[in-house]
Amino acid sequence: MGLEESPSGFLLTTIEDLAGYLRKASVWPVTFGLACCAIEMMAAGASRFDLSRFGMEVFRASPRQADLMIVAGRVSQKMAPVVRQVYDQMSEPKWVLSMGVCASSGGMFNNYAIVQGVDHVVPVDIYLPGCPPRPEMLINAILALHQQILDEPMGVNRVEAAKAAEAAALEATPTSQMPGLLR
Amino acid sequence: MTAPAHDAPHATGPAADDYGPGVAGFEASGGDWDEIAREAIGEERIVVNMGPQHPSTHGVLRLMLEIDGETVTEARCGVGYLHTGIEKNMEYRTWTQGTTFCTRMDYLAPLYQEAGYCLGTERLLGITDDVPERASVIRVLMMELNRVASHLVCLGTGGNEMGATTIMTLGFTAREEILRLFEAVTGLRMNHAFIRPGGVAQDVPEGFTDQVRDMLPSLRKYIGMLGDLMLANPIFKSRLQGVGVLNLSGCFALGITGPVLRSAGHPYDVRKAFPYSGYEDYDFDVPTDTAADCYARVVIRIEECYQSLRIVEQCLARLDDTVGAPIMVADKKIAWPAQLAVGSDGQGNSLDHIRQIMGTSMEALIHHFKLVTEGFGVPAGQAWQTVEHPRGELGVHVVSDGGTRPYRAHFRDPSFNNLQAVSVMCEGGQVADVVVAVASLDPVLGGVDR
């Protein structure tokens, strides 16, 4: 059934759904390349993979105009304050995608120089594994993030959802108490 | 000219809680900044901080520019924002595992770090001549394809930083063609860890040479399009010609190598001066120019792409002649014991090989285990190996204390050294030329900071 056939010519929806629908369709990432992953991020924006299919080709140079920070690469101790400053400069609503294993957990660079996961510095919405992840993987992560944005509650509901998520995380069994599951 | 009262309404809070005695405060309402500054300070000294997060600085490079109007009077670089401690990490891994780390230094030219490091290790082991010919040919082939891929990104991002997005998309489209080949050989698009001490990780797949031959015309077409788009474009020319000039003596004083040195007229190329991996047997030219400006560097990079493709074609003929030849040294005390194969769950150890060592030879199993966990010992000493990286001369200084891990591995990255030229190239020019000059050096910050 096409939209034009809907009875009475109007639709009912929630503001949350409508806002989520609009927000997810035009997520503008900030140009924030750090290391190897940034090259794959640029490749994802270039012609073969073409992020503009998802309304995301506009990489904004100014964090003030961006909604999504793709942390693409290893975050060094020297860079960490800069990452935080860029995040703080972004206006709400904003999301963070931790691209690649170095940004997510420090990866193979378990040493003095690298922050062991960018979530020590900024809250992360979605983690993307890989070293580096292929552009297809980045696009997949972005689509998953779009779904997350679409379903995101607003206002009071958002605060409650955040509280519920926090409570659930506190309740969850830590991985250190899950012995025997390592395969 | 008194310090502003702290309770006075401000758009933003004061920068410091308390102005120290040395910090002058100025209060002005309305008027032109020029006049206020002239009245208050007497001179205008503006320091602009570009980066480390700036779309035109080629990664996390920080530029501190002192400007007078539009003219740059002083330019300094701040690096270290991507320092990864790779050299230190390598001291805790075996010699073979080191390739996995050093490949991630300069991520646009991963195969050069691998090759330089493996050649240095082979030099310490004294097995340079024992590396099979086919392994050397595969190394050369991969390195030259990598040079083209790296130059394409350099040209593409350089164009993008001047506002020409088409150049970037074209460069990346052409690069994808090469990455497809890399993926066929190493299984990865970047960070390959493919070249190993003693040879390469595995042979090229069946039909690979034909795949490369099929790709070469389209790659030539893309490079030709890039050349057409850039070299005759009057806007491009006026932005690049006469900008970022660094003459020959400046290059030598600052240790600049690669396309930047060759743009000043000296045909110094490690492949010709100190050949490695059999480069003396390949037929290719080293393009030079005498303009020593950013435009000359673009011309040289495009010409180097064509020269690399010439070498690639010679490699393909040699690969066809040596099908089935070994790709790893014969010495089983050094050669990585695994035979790789593609299984149902991706690439890994060949099941046949595992069946053979598990089922038939206890010694082979022990040997495999020892070599993989402990690694091979390397005689104590130090070695220096350089390779011609797309950005210049990459030097690898490896020190062994006779153990199975590097005692020290130092990489003299060309981008790190070349960035020293930013001050010389930018001072006295316009702010807009800084971006062009930095792009012509093509620094990759992963290599700079390691």
Place this chain on the structure above:
Amino acid sequence: MSERSGEVERRQQGPTAEVVRERTGMFGVHGSGDTSGYGGLTRTVTMPAAASRPYGSWFDEAVDVLAEVLGDAGVAFADAVERVVITDPRRPAEGEGPSRDAELTLYVAREHLLAVCRALRDDQDLRFELSLGVSGVHYPDDVGRELHAVYHLTSVTHGRRLRLDVACPDEDPHVPSTTTVYPANDWHERETWDFFGIVFDGHPALARIEMPDDWPGHPQRKDYPLGGIPVEYKGATVPPPNQRREYS
């Protein structure tokens, strides 16, 4: 030139090889009740010994010219160059010349480093005009010579390469800066200061380059820990690489 080479010869009777490490035991286990017998193993790690004449290839000529140029500048070769080492891992047979992989290393006394660099750069028969940077190495067991600054020079004119190795004690980590001879070493010396704590006297601005300005310590020294954290996943803990078993 001949009496010069005699002096070079005499100098080589001195210390021949540098002991950089005394290694005991195996598998990195120390102080436990080791019953394997490996605990008693002791091995001395020495760097390649000083070479004897003739060195072969272009090495004799270059060393002789350097001795002459230094002599003209009023520096005795024996004071400036502690040791001449030819490393040739391919170990050519007796009577054969050095292989293509042979490398010439001059162990230079730090107080004469600048004179040696200047001679190497300016003399027309040497002409090492391109410096490829400084690399630091830390040998904590080489008492009195813990920190080494290693310079790699290239002669584009003659197609030659050599290495200068300058040692300094940990208590007095000072080496003269070579930036006046090779401006290219500017950042490389800053990097070596940053990672190893070698102070290059006379450097125009010896500031940290890779680490943040307020970073404590010099991270690539052997006594600086790698700084990894144990990685824990579902009950299993993987220690950082510097706390795992070592085989050598």
